[in-house]
Structure formats: structure tokens, C-alpha cells
Amino acid sequence: MQDQLWDVIAVVPASLEAEAAAELEAFGAQSLQTLRRAVRCRMDRAGYYRAHLQARLPFQLLRLLASFPCASRSQLYGGVQEAADWQGWLPPQLSFRVEASGRAGELNHSHFTALEVKNALVDWQRQHCGQRSDVDLEEPDRVFHLHLGQGPQGPMASLYVAGSSSSLHRRGYRAAMGRAPLKENLAAGLMAITGWDGGVPLVDPFCGSATLLIEAVSRVLQHPPGLLPGAALAPAHHAQARRFSCLQWPDADLGLWRSLVVASAEQALAGSQQPIAPVIGLEQDPEVLEQARSNVAAAGLEAWIDLRQGDGRELMPPPGPGVLVCNPPYGERLGDEQALDSLYHRFGRQLKEHCSGWSLWLLSGNAKLTRALGMKASRRVPVSNGGIDCRWLHYEIR
Numbered sequence: 001m002q003d004q005l006w007d008v009i010a011v012v013p014a015s016l017e018a019e020a021a022a023e024l025e026a027f028g029a030q031s032l033q034t035l036r037r038a039v040r041c042r043m044d045r046a047g048y049y050r051a052h053l054q055a056r057l058p059f060q061l062l063r064l065l066a067s068f069p070c071a072s073r074s075q076l077y078g079g080v081q082e083a084a085d086w087q088g089w090l091p092p093q094l095s096f097r098v099e100a101s102g103r104a105g106e107l108n109h110s111h112f113t114a115l116e117v118k119n120a121l122v123d124w125q126r127q128h129c130g131q132r133s134d135v136d137l138e139e140p141d142r143v144f145h146l147h148l149g150q151g152p153q154g155p156m157a158s159l160y161v162a163g164s165s166s167s168l169h170r171r172g173y174r175a176a177m178g179r180a181p182l183k184e185n186l187a188a189g190l191m192a193i194t195g196w197d198g199g200v201p202l203v204d205p206f207c208g209s210a211t212l213l214i215e216a217v218s219r220v221l222q223h224p225p226g227l228l229p230g231a232a233l234a235p236a237h238h239a240q241a242r243r244f245s246c247l248q249w250p251d252a253d254l255g256l257w258r259s260l261v262v263a264s265a266e267q268a269l270a271g272s273q274q275p276i277a278p279v280i281g282l283e284q285d286p287e288v289l290e291q292a293r294s295n296v297a298a299a300g301l302e303a304w305i306d307l308r309q310g311d312g313r314e315l316m317p318p319p320g321p322g323v324l325v326c327n328p329p330y331g332e333r334l335g336d337e338q339a340l341d342s343l344y345h346r347f348g349r350q351l352k353e354h355c356s357g358w359s360l361w362l363l364s365g366n367a368k369l370t371r372a373l374g375m376k377a378s379r380r381v382p383v384s385n386g387g388i389d390c391r392w393l394h395y396e397i398r
């Protein structure tokens with residue numbers, strides 16, 4: 001018998017909605033619809049659990065609890081109180097946080113909307129349980145998200161619960177941050193766009209904390225981001241990378257979760273047996289290099305990623321052709337523009353002299369600097385990196 005389907009919103013990085021939808025489809029998601037920074041879909045419980053263990057792109061996977069007409073403060077208050085069996089979904093000993101988005105009718109201020117949802121919940125608890133939950137903004141037991149929008153019949157509210165109280169982009173391998181690191185899920189999405197499958201060498205000449213390489217290799221080896229790396233390879237200890245609040249929901253199925261954890265760990269074990277081409281990172285700064293090494297070790301990928309101190313401008317690639325990926329400094333946060341101009345110019349010259357036949361993907365936040373490469377991009381994918389408008393540029397080096 002087919003499990004009931006849940007309405008789910010995956011919150012994902014801007015411009016990576018299509019890649020995120022493809023990833024969710026592989027977990028059995030149906031009726032996929034890409035929105036701005038989100039993908040709407042329907043999933044059964046197994047797909048939802050698998051996405052928590054294995055999806056690389058979402059920040060959050062929100063499950064719909066209820067939708068109701070809502071244009072006013074009183075409709076919001078009453079609708080929230082009736083949206084779920086709160087005895088089960090929010091017993092007073094659990095802490096919570098409320099997020100809000102959108103607007104409807106007189107409710108046009110997200111902060112106020114979130115506050116009103118919180119009031120409705122704690123008032124309900126006081127009335128029915130005689131005590132109330134604490135609000136915890138950092139590490140709550142439950143995260144609720146209320147979205148206001150326009151439905152076919154008028155203003156509507158949708159109340160969701162997050163399956164993980166901490167953001168899924170935090171894999172847990174990156175104690176050391178390097179400089180201006182990419183978020184792990186953004187790096188994973190960028191690597192998905194390159195299509196690198198481990199068959200040819202992969203080099204990042206400005207690797208920083210090695211996020212692009214770590215995400216690329218763990219994807220190809222099928223290491224599940226929801227399990228701690230050592231745990232995935234030693235299936236006797238399936239330690240989770242975080243607390244998954246969906247495992248404490250009233251309708252949680254821990255037997256199902258357990259079987260999916262074992263399947264994910266076995267998949268990772270099998271994935272780790274396959275040979276992959278050399279993966280190399282260069283970093284000039286010895287301190288950042290050390291941090292990158294500890295990240296690679298924490299991700300359990302030392303056997304596959306070779307990090308070296310070196311100057312990306314003098315890159316001598318291994319026998320190829322292969323794929324180059326990088327996110328060189330671009331001025332918004334690091335380095336000064338004139339020095340950077342010469343760095344890009346030198347790098348472009350090196351590529352043309354020594355990397356003919358390779359393909360390059362470069363994350364640029366500064367079009368003037370990328371012009372200094374002296375090459376023409378064959379593809380430009382707009383992406384937002386920490387609020388900075390960037391392009392993931394593809395070049396075929398001749």
C-alpha cells in the first residue's frame with residue numbers, strides 16, 4: 001500500500017531550483033514545481049527521510065501541516081490553533097521557533113506574523129496543558145514556518161514544520177572556514193551543474209576551505225550528507241550529522257528511518273570502492289591550507305583529495321584533459337582590485353598555455369575581473385553567493 005503523500009517545500013539556494021528539483025525527483029518526489037528559492041513537491045515518508053539523509057541542495061525541507069484562509073490577525077490566531085493536534089506536535093517540554101514569509105490582507109509584516117503564530121501556540125498550550133514551551137532561536141526542538149499568500153479563493157496561510165531544526169547545508173565537516181567559504185549546498189549545486197562524475201581529473205587552483213572539492217567527491221562517492229562521514233563508512237555506527245526533528249514527530253517511523261540509514265551507509269560503502277580520477281586543490285595561504293586539510297579529513301575524504309600549497313597562477317595540471325573549478329578572490333570581500341586584475345590576467349595566460357582541452361568553471365562576483373582572463377564564457381549561470389550577485393561561468397580552454 002502506498003504511504004500517504006506529504007506536501008513539501010524544499011528551501012534551496014537561488015538559481016539552483018532546477019538542480020534541487022532533479023535531486024528530489026530521484027527520491028521519489030512528485031508534482032514538482034520550482035518557485036523562487038524553493039521547490040514545491042509531494043513526497044511519501046520514505047522519500048522525505050531519504051531527502052534528509054541524502055539531498056545536497058536544500059537548506060530546509062518543510063512539511064505542510066495545514067492551510068487555511070487568512071487575511072487578518074484573528075484568522076491567523078484561530079487558524080494556527082486549529083492547524084494541528086498540538087498536544088502531539090508541540091508538547092510544552094519542547095522548545096520552538098517560528099519563521100514567517102509572505103503577506104496577506106492586513107498581515108504584511110513577517111516579524112509580526114511570526115509573533116502572532118507564537119502567541120497562538122503558547123496560548124493554546126496554557127489553556128490545554130497548563131504550561132508553555134520555551135522559544136529557542138538557536139537550537140529549538142521544532143521549527144515552524146508560516147507562509148502567507150494569495151490562493152484562488154483569497155488570502156491563505158500555510159503552516160509548515162521543518163524536519164531538521166538546524167539548516168541542512170551545515171554538513172558538520174567544516175569546523176574550519178577558510179576565507180569567504182561557499183555554503184556547502186551552493187558548492188554541491190555548482191558541482192552538479194558541471195556534471196563532473198569522477199571520470200576525469202578535477203582541480204581547484206584557489207581551493208580555500210576545499211568546499212567545491214569536498215562536495216564534488218562526496219557526491220560521486222555517494223556519501224550521505226546526513227550521516228557523519230566515518231559513520232557512513234563504518235555501518236556499525238550510523239551517527240547522524242545532526243538532530244533530525246522529524247524523528248520526534250508524533251507520526252515518526254523509526255524503523256523506516258533505520259532501514260534508510262543502513263541503505264545509505266551501504267550505498268556509501270559501495271560508492272567508496274569505485275575508482276575516481278585525481279582530485280587536486282591548490283591554496284597559497286598555509287593557514288587556509290591547513291584548515292582545508294582538516295575539513296577534508298573531517299569529511300572522511302583524505303584518500304581522494306590531494307591538497308597542496310601552491311600558486312593558482314602557476315597551475316600545472318595533471319595529465320588531462322579534466323575539469324577546473326574555482327572561486328578566486330573577487331574583491332567584494334578579499335583582496336584589492338588592481339592586484340586581482342593582474343591575478344586573473346596571469347591565470348588566464350597560464351590556462352591558455354598549459355590547460356588546453358580542459359574545461360573551466362569559475363564563480364565570479366566581478367565581471368571586470370573575469371574579462372581580464374581574456375577568454376569567452378560559453379555559459380553563464382546566475383547565482384547568489386551570500387547575497388552577492390555572481391555568475392558560474394563555463395569556459396572551454398583552447
Ligand SMILES: C[S@@+](CC[C@H](N)C(=O)[O-])C[C@H]1O[C@@H](n2cnc3c(N)ncnc32)[C@H](O)[C@@H]1O
Pocket residue numbers: 177178179180181182183205206207208209210211212282283284285288310311312313326327328329330343
Ligand atoms: C574566495 S576563496 C575560495 C573559497 C573556497 N571556494 C571555499 O569554499 O572555501 C579564494 C581563495 O584563494 C586563495 N588564493 C588567493 N590567491 C591565490 C593564489 N595566487 N594561488 C592560490 N590560492 C590563492 C585565498 O587564500 C582564498 O583562500
